[in-house]
Amino acid sequence: MNVRITLLLFVAALVVTPAYAQMDFSGEWGVRMYEDQPERVPGPELGDFLGIPINDAARLRAAAWDASLQTLREWQCRPHSADYIWRGPSQLKISKEVDPVSREIVAFHAEWLRSVDRPVYLDGRPHPSPNAPHTWGGFSTGRWEGDMLTVTVTHLKEGYLRRNGLPRSDKATVREHWIRNGDFLTVMTVVTDPVYLTEPFVRTTDYELTVNQQVPPYPCGVVQEIDRPKDQVPHFLPGSNPYMEEFATKHKIPVEATRGGAETMYPEFRAKIRK
């Protein structure tokens, strides 16, 4: 009898295939801001919409935006949205959630300095009804394409494409590709927004594995920053923003280019601005 059991176990060990080893994205990742550093850390300049496929509605909203808006109590502790935060000035922590029985990865959780916990579900669950609440982190599901993780994000609250007032609507969806190349993580984000974009807005952002890092907590308290009437919301009326051409003047870039739009992200646009 023992011989049979031993034989069975031996055969089973030969036959059983272990779960497919998925790429592990968990760990502490240091952001490498070797692209667009002035925009990402100090912050973008007003009127800089270069290379973003926005439409006129987005330009109008951005021209009405007043940075003082961020001093409002309602805005002070607002986290970056799931689509923007990859490009934000923060290190990243990704942890994995493992099913205790199957040991399969059922979710990744991504956290940055100024963000909410953002789970990416890998267990095949559907996205909720379109009427479900929208949040800063949205609702994310992922599926494997080889070693690349492709993530679909829906249910986002309204956010921004750039921190100078360029809006992204709550109807936008985001597709991400998480690509790990050794110690480097490259994440491609594809934002599709029927309200403010004429083409998908694609960016790729890089992180490097960092073993001596810990994303600290980010407690945020609301204070009265500026005394103003309760019903006053900082803004510029259409056509009244005096700062929209400062960026173009400062950097000697044609105003037409700084207004953005899909045309500005194609190489041919260089010939146009040289004329």
Place this chain on the structure above:
Amino acid sequence: MRNRLAFRIGVIALAYSIACSLAYVVSGFSRTVIAQQAPAPPTPRAQAPIDLTGYWVSIVTEDWRWRMVTPPKGDYASIPMTPAARKVADAWDPKRDAASGEGCRAYGAGAIMRVPGRIHITWENDTTLRVDTEAGTQTRLFRFGAPGPAAPAAPPSWQGRSAAQWQISGGRRGAPPAGGSLRVVTTGLRPGYLRKNGVPYSANAVVTEYYNRTNEPNGDTWLVVTTVVEDPMYLNGRFVTSSHFKKAMDGSVWNPTPCETS
């Protein structure tokens, strides 16, 4: 009695040695036959887990101010330069570069994938992937496999020598491969610029690139190139950037242009 015993031992030894020789010859013959019968290993072209060939156009949604126009001298934002690099960049003189045959410095392998324009990827042969660029009319050759024996070292060039390797996902325990990426390591470079305004990389720079491809629900196909430049002389740490290209329908608007210094 002794002689008979010695004779027998001698016969056995002789038989053994003949048998061993025969076995060696037969096994060698078998190996030859098997080698002749075994199919040749697939070529890198046949092994490709992703198709990178075709025309691709760079989409400039990042670093616009430093890529679409030539930034002014001294604008080195985002690059982890050493003091030595800053000294070189501060002495940037585009007219001098043009006059001295150094006009393609901003189009070398350390920066070329970041220069706006289209690229055309084809197979030069079964072991070499070729990348042509509109910008600067450059050609890069990604060679798979070990370098050939006793090949004389080529002089440094703008595009250097590139060793390529597929990184295949899945395929474990007989399962079919599930995609993958391309890793390319380039050395043997002529000193060039990471940015058109003279931010340098040296002849000792090593450029490692990863090529990945994605497919989107709207039918778009993208090429993502992650580039890591290591150059202790001019860079503090590993300089990583990633650039993205959208698949173009064809080469109908392909328009190679010469190197420009400003």
